[in-house]
Amino acid sequence: MSVKKERPVKSENFEQLILDIAENVFLERGFALTTTTEIAKRVGCNQALIHYYFRTKDRLFERLFEKKFFAFMTSVSYRREDNLPFKEIIRGIVHNHLKIISENPKLPFLIISEMTLNPQRFRAIAETIESAVKSMLVDLNLELQKEIEAKRVREISAFDLLLSILSLNLFMFVSQPLISYVKGFTWDEYMNFVKQRGDEIFFTVWRGISLEPDKQ
Amino acid sequence: MSVKKERPVKSENFEQLILDIAENVFLERGFALTTTTEIAKRVGCNQALIHYYFRTKDRLFERLFEKKFFAFMTSVSYRREDNLPFKEIIRGIVHNHLKIISENPKLPFLIISEMTLNPQRFRAIAETIESAVKSMLVDLNLELQKEIEAKRVREISAFDLLLSILSLNLFMFVSQPLISYVKGFTWDEYMNFVKQRGDEIFFTVWRGISLEPDKQ
DNA sequence: GCATTAATTAATAGAGCTATTAAATAAAAC
DNA sequence: GTTTTATTTAATAGCTCTATTAATTAATGC
Numbered sequence: 001m002s003v004k005k006e007r008p009v010k011s012e013n014f015e016q017l018i019l020d021i022a023e024n025v026f027l028e029r030g031f032a033l034t035t036t037t038e039i040a041k042r043v044g045c046n047q048a049l050i051h052y053y054f055r056t057k058d059r060l061f062e063r064l065f066e067k068k069f070f071a072f073m074t075s076v077s078y079r080r081e082d083n084l085p086f087k088e089i090i091r092g093i094v095h096n097h098l099k100i101i102s103e104n105p106k107l108p109f110l111i112i113s114e115m116t117l118n119p120q121r122f123r124a125i126a127e128t129i130e131s132a133v134k135s136m137l138v139d140l141n142l143e144l145q146k147e148i149e150a151k152r153v154r155e156i157s158a159f160d161l162l163l164s165i166l167s168l169n170l171f172m173f174v175s176q177p178l179i180s181y182v183k184g185f186t187w188d189e190y191m192n193f194v195k196q197r198g199d200e201i202f203f204t205v206w207r208g209i210s211l212e213p214d215k216q
Numbered sequence: 217m218s219v220k221k222e223r224p225v226k227s228e229n230f231e232q233l234i235l236d237i238a239e240n241v242f243l244e245r246g247f248a249l250t251t252t253t254e255i256a257k258r259v260g261c262n263q264a265l266i267h268y269y270f271r272t273k274d275r276l277f278e279r280l281f282e283k284k285f286f287a288f289m290t291s292v293s294y295r296r297e298d299n300l301p302f303k304e305i306i307r308g309i310v311h312n313h314l315k316i317i318s319e320n321p322k323l324p325f326l327i328i329s330e331m332t333l334n335p336q337r338f339r340a341i342a343e344t345i346e347s348a349v350k351s352m353l354v355d356l357n358l359e360l361q362k363e364i365e366a367k368r369v370r371e372i373s374a375f376d377l378l379l380s381i382l383s384l385n386l387f388m389f390v391s392q393p394l395i396s397y398v399k400g401f402t403w404d405e406y407m408n409f410v411k412q413r414g415d416e417i418f419f420t421v422w423r424g425i426s427l428e429p430d431k432q
Numbered sequence: 433g434c435a436t437t438a439a440t441t442a443a444t445a446g447a448g449c450t451a452t453t454a455a456a457t458a459a460a461a462c
Numbered sequence: 463g464t465t466t467t468a469t470t471t472a473a474t475a476g477c478t479c480t481a482t483t484a485a486t487t488a489a490t491g492c
Contacts (some may be wrong), residue, residue: 033333035479046441051481059351076350076435106253107448109332115393116325117249126397135396156428160416163395164384174390177331179379181342182349208420211430214370230469251449262471267451269469 014045022050023064027106031061065114066125068104070212072111073129075100076162080139085204090165094202098169102194108173123175133177137162139192153209161209168201230271233259238266239280244324246329247277281330282341284320288327289345291316292378296355302363302430303422305356306381314385318410324389353378369425377425384417 021042025034035058053073055061076097078089101108115122141158148155172179172194180190207214237258241250252273256263270276292313294305317324331338358373364371386394388410396406423430 029333036481037479047480048442048482049440055481093463097255109328111394112325112390113329116390117245117391122393123397126394130398156416160413163387163413164417164420166391167387168380168383170391171379171387174328174332175333175382175386177338178327181339182346197376198370201380204380204420204424205253209423209426214427252451253449263450264452264472267478271451272452 014043014049017043018045018050018053018060019064022060023068026061026064026102027068027110030110030117031057031065032117033076034061036060062121062125065110065121066128068107069111069125070129071100071104072107073133075132076166077136086143086153087210089143090206090209091202093140094165094169094205095198096174097104098194098198101173105173105176105191106177108170111178112174113158152211154211156209161205163210165201165205168204172197223309230259230261230265234261234266234269234276238276242277242280243284243320243326246326246333247273247281248333250277252276278337278341281326281337282344284323285327285341286345287316287320288323289349292349293352294356294383302359302369303426305359305423307418307427308357310381310385311414312422313381314388314410314417315413317385317389318407321389321392321407324386328390357423368427371428372425377421380424381417381421384420388413 018039022034022039025039025042028034036050036212037047040050043050050057050060076093078084078093078096084092110186137158140162144153144156144158144161147153176190179185179193180187183189183193185193234255238250238255241255241258250273252266253263253279256266259266266276267272270279292309294309294312297389300308353374356378358405360369360374360377362371363369392406395401395409396403399409
């Protein structure tokens, strides 16, 4: 039987389509397991076209990965100008982070995977973003120190606090296959579980640092 | 220049040496990126010998992975018969888990990686271990319910509690490249950091559930 | 329309990987 | 010592993957 080639709908061009589909494939299978042949097959074009537009698999990947890495690194943020009480700052960080990553649930695995398997590439990209993240840490630390001085929060470094939040949030995504297996969750059920767990995570983080008694 | 082949010292046999070295390579690079050629090179034997002893790369991997997966899944444990106060049970779980994983710092990445990239294989292996883990959860839940009834601990499921512990502990290992990069840590410095963070993690977990006031 | 440029494809070189085979070497059995 | 069995190697078939090249088709400019 003849396989019909699906042409991109209307005016969509292959270049963009390749980018979109490559992103999915890389997120699913990581760099090493992704083949340009597979991308071409899903796009519905000749494999050489991938190389016509992007020359090498490496360049295609880097172009996508840089964007994704940036999204990943800036997924932790808060609006300083909102002037919220500290508790609400923390709640906002936890929930906002969880929300952004939920839109890219396979990203944490890709980041961790590439970081581990290809530290050279990772370092090159990380350099370009480092400062943005560090300044966020500095901002958070300012707020945190105020709370510590006022004895509303126990002694803790901003780094440790952030690391706890990231651990609790991100682990939900990288351990999805294991948890889904144990709990018998479908993908949708799992995503629902993640959403629910946001409150539990915030609760854990906040109680973990707060010196004030629980409110009902 | 001629590359001298390093023969295994004394009476050591290739079969065991292959297992030992394959374990390292798989842990470093995962299943897909590991080649039997690379293993043979490190062992110092002909590549065909790998296949002579283990027939396929898959069989070699599975043999090692099963053992490692079991170690991973049973790394969370506590001695019920010790009859410790609940706080000490939790402290023990956190620190013991962290200690065991510290002896296999690359294992969490391998587990997550294989789980994600090869769910079929993962499921087949998981089945054989599931019950052991579930019974641990049941045990922990028993202790937990006692505490909740006595109003010494807030309402929380054993699953959520365990998930928090695992998140905080395991994320330390899968994010090692990123954290080491940001902090400029060497491997040894990083492992030291992990050790120190054990207390912080326990503190976060315990305060996160305890209804009793902090002791100094 | 015709020439020029862009997009797309077929074909394939070249590399690396797994697994097998047959031959060579070492060990064990008797 | 000779036969038998186990271990080890060299060689290579058969795949799959990336990247290139040359040819083909479509689009654009004039």
